[in-house]
Amino acid sequence: MADTNEKSAQPKKSVKRKKTAKGRKPAKTKQNKKRSSVSNRQADYPRYSVRRAMRIPIGILEQNAGHACSDKESAQYCGIGYNGRYQTELGASVKYGFLDRPETGMVAITDLARGIMRPKSEGDETDGLRRAILNAPQLSEVYKHYRGENLPDEPFFSNTLADGFGIPLDKVEEFKAILEESLVDAKLVEKHGGKSRVLDVSQGEGVTVEAKESFERLEKSAKVKKGDSCFVMMPFASPTGDYFKKIYEPAIKNAGLRAVRADDDMFATGKIIDQIWTGIHAATVLVAELTGRNPNVFYELGLAHALKKPVVLVSSNEDDVPFDVQHIRVIYYDVTDPFWGEKLIAKIGENVLSAISNPQEATLKSPPSE
Numbered sequence: 001m002a003d004t005n006e007k008s009a010q011p012k013k014s015v016k017r018k019k020t021a022k023g024r025k026p027a028k029t030k031q032n033k034k035r036s037s038v039s040n041r042q043a044d045y046p047r048y049s050v051r052r053a054m055r056i057p058i059g060i061l062e063q064n065a066g067h068a069c070s071d072k073e074s075a076q077y078c079g080i081g082y083n084g085r086y087q088t089e090l091g092a093s094v095k096y097g098f099l100d101r102p103e104t105g106m107v108a109i110t111d112l113a114r115g116i117m118r119p120k121s122e123g124d125e126t127d128g129l130r131r132a133i134l135n136a137p138q139l140s141e142v143y144k145h146y147r148g149e150n151l152p153d154e155p156f157f158s159n160t161l162a163d164g165f166g167i168p169l170d171k172v173e174e175f176k177a178i179l180e181e182s183l184v185d186a187k188l189v190e191k192h193g194g195k196s197r198v199l200d201v202s203q204g205e206g207v208t209v210e211a212k213e214s215f216e217r218l219e220k221s222a223k224v225k226k227g228d229s230c231f232v233m234m235p236f237a238s239p240t241g242d243y244f245k246k247i248y249e250p251a252i253k254n255a256g257l258r259a260v261r262a263d264d265d266m267f268a269t270g271k272i273i274d275q276i277w278t279g280i281h282a283a284t285v286l287v288a289e290l291t292g293r294n295p296n297v298f299y300e301l302g303l304a305h306a307l308k309k310p311v312v313l314v315s316s317n318e319d320d321v322p323f324d325v326q327h328i329r330v331i332y333y334d335v336t337d338p339f340w341g342e343k344l345i346a347k348i349g350e351n352v353l354s355a356i357s358n359p360q361e362a363t364l365k366s367p368p369s370e
Helices: 002-009 012-017 030-039 052-064 071-078 084-096 111-117 124-135 139-146 156-165 169-185 212-222 240-254 272-282 295-306 340-357
Strands: 106-109 189-192 195-198 229-233 258-261 285-289 311-315 330-332
Touching: 052 071, 052 084, 052 106, 052 111, 071 084, 071 106, 084 124, 111 124, 124 139, 124 169, 139 156, 139 169, 139 212, 156 169, 169 189, 169 195, 212 340, 229 240, 229 272, 229 295, 240 258, 240 285, 240 340, 272 295, 285 295, 285 340, 295 311, 311 340, 330 340
Parallel strands: 229 258, 229 285, 285 311, 311 330
Antiparallel strands: 189 195
C-alpha cells in the first residue's frame, strides 16, 4: 500500500521519464504507416485457381443434376468436409461467377459454369475461364494491368502486387501462384524467351475486357495538367513511322496529353539535337517505339533515362528490346492480330497514365551508390 501511495504522489512527467527506449513505441513514420496499411489489407482474390474452383459446380452437376442445393449438400457432392477449407473453396467459386446464391445457405450453378462444363463449341471452355478471371477481384485488375506485357521479374512483381494492388504482404506468393495457374488454365499466357507474356484478349476474342474503370482510376492518380506533353521517340520511315498519327497521337490524346515527335513543326528550325533535348526535357512522360532497333530512338532513349524521365516502351519484337531495359514494362503488339491497333491505342493510353502516377515502373533504376 505504501508503494502505491508513493507512486501516485509522483508527478506524471517523472513517470514518462522512467520509460526506457526499449519500451517506447516506434515513431509512426510514413514508411511504417504504409507497410502497416498494406499488411492489414484484405485478400479479396479467390483463394483457388480458376480450374480448381470448378470442383463444387462439377459436383452439383454430376451428383444433383445441376439443381440448386444447400451449402452442406454441395460439400457432400464433392466429398469434402463442411469446414473452413470448403468455405474458402465455395467463396472462390462465387467470386469467379461459377455459383450464385438464390437464397441464404443455398447455391446454384451459373450459366458461365454450365458453358465451361458442357461446351457447345471448341472455344466455349476457354472463353468461359477467361470471363471467370475477369470476374475475380484483384486477379482481373492484375490481368488488365499486364495484358500485352511480360510479367515483371522479381522483386519488382511482388512489390507491385503489394504496393499497387493491395495484395497483403503475407499473401503475395499465394496470389502469384493462383494468378499464374489461372492464366495457364485460361490460355492467357505464353512463354517468350523464358518470360511469361500475358495475352491481350481485350477485343475480337469472344471476351470483353472492361478497362474503363481502371483507366478512370489512372486518370485520377496521374493528375495530368493542361499543357503536359508526351514526347514520342520512333522511326520516321514507313510503316512504323505512320503509327504516330494512327496509334500514338490518339492514344496520348486519350490520356490528356499533347503528343510531340521530333519531326513536328516545333523542330523546323534550329539544331535538331538541341530541339530533341528540349522536347525530352519538357515532356512529362515519353514513349519509345523500339521496333527495328533504330539508332536515333536508342540515342533519344538514353537521353530520357539520363534525365530520369518515365518512358513507356513499345515493341512488336522482343528481340528489339535491349537487355538492360527489359526490367521496365514493355508493351508488345502483333500486327498480324486484326485488332492490334485498337488494343495498342488502349494500352499506350493506360501505360502513359500509369507511368505518370507510378514513375518507378517506367524509369531506369539508378546504379547502387558505392
